[in-house]
Amino acid sequence: MSHLDGQQVVDSIFATAQQWQVADRRIGGGALYPSVTQYLTHEIAPQLVSPTFGVSVPRLFAAAASITEIAGWMAHDSGEDGSARGYFDRAFRLALAGNDRALAANACASMAHLAIELRQPHDALRIAAEGLGQATTAYGTSRLIARLHAMRARGLALIGDRAGCCNALEDAERVLDKVHGEQPAQWVAGFDEASLASEAALCFLQLTELGEAERCAREVIRLRSGDRVRSRTFAQLTLANVLVHAGRVDEAAAIGHEACDTTASLHSARVVHQLRALGGVLSLAPKTSPVSSFLAALAGLSAASGEVNSAASSWPV
Structure with a gap:
């Protein structure tokens, strides 16, 4: 970014952040995470140490906070929760340094x-x-x-x-x-409304209010289309878990199978981790045709880490 003037530096970071957010929703953070960390190291860090002449330092800090938070989500999506926590911590501190509440x-x-x-x-x-x-x-x-x-x-x-x-x-x-x-x-x-329905479905599943959880999960699936592949897949997995709790095992297996098909193009350790957890539950169920088909599809997924690394120091707030 050395050839850009101060205003262009921040605009370039903002444009890059938007591009990554769109790609992240479509293909998952696992595929993008190495590129984002490289960008932070080679483009953002030098600017924070020695800003381009004329750049607004508060806006630069805000831009750095935004990219750092995106890196946190990609780390989380890659199953590296300790790293995610560190990125979110730094994003919070950079936002405060930039006076961006x-x-x-x-x-x-x-x-x-x-x-x-x-x-x-x-x-x-x-x-x-x-x-x-x-x-x-x-x-x-x-x-x-x-x-x-x-x-x-x-x-x-x-x-x-x-x-x-x-x-x-x-x-x-x-x-x-x-x-x-x-x-x-x-x-x-x-x-948006689909985001809220997704969180509500998880709330009601936690509270074992299965009818409401199912309604909310199906609403997310209805609303999420186009490039929102990952959020739709998470809603499918929430719905599958609701159906398992309701004893509707074959329906859960069918939805799990559909999620497996999507996951082949979605680089998300979180999705794979949740699919494997669903597979662990359904492996104990009677081997009906839908269950067997789902377990076969799950076995065919390429290996991806579903381990969660949660080691970190205390939260910054």
Whole structure:
């Protein structure tokens, strides 16, 4: 980026971030993660040490925070949760250094999500509360505020607080209903009705309210199409788990088989990990034709790590 002027440096980072986000949704973070880490090392780090003349340093920090957060999600998608946690930590600190409260709140939403995945609900609730404090004083953060309420709901579901969980989901829905044409803050991740339905499905599955969980998961599958391959696949896996809990094993196996077909082009260790977990459950079921077909498709998947590395120091908030 040495040939660019100050404004162009930040614009280039923003354009690169958008391109990666689109590709990430379509093919998964595993395929892109090495390129992002190389970009951080060779393009972003030198700018932070010695910024291009004329660059806005706060905007540069915000740009660096955005790319660093994307790297965190790709690390998570590659099964490297310890690295993901480190990237989210740095993204939060860079956002604060850039005085960008929206981006700081965005990093909090990502950290809260990871804490939930690591079964640390009390940390998730504390981090989401910090994120809400940051987001409510920034412009263009309505969708982000809804996302943070959804993270609160997930944390409350994990500790068995049904009433609190439902209230948080209602808070998220109420905020989304009022978004209309609001221009979102730059760099902040999108969150829409399908995103909320996806989180709600996981909440209700955790609370064993299977009818509502199934309804929400099917809504995500209906809404997610086009390049949103990974989020649709996660919704299929949520639905398959709901159906297993409901004793509808053959239906679960059929959906799992469909997810296997998609996974061949989706570089996501998280998807493979969840598929293998579903396979572990269905391997104990009677070997009907759908179950046997799913297990055969699962065995045919190319090897990919589903291990989760959660080693990390304490959260930054």
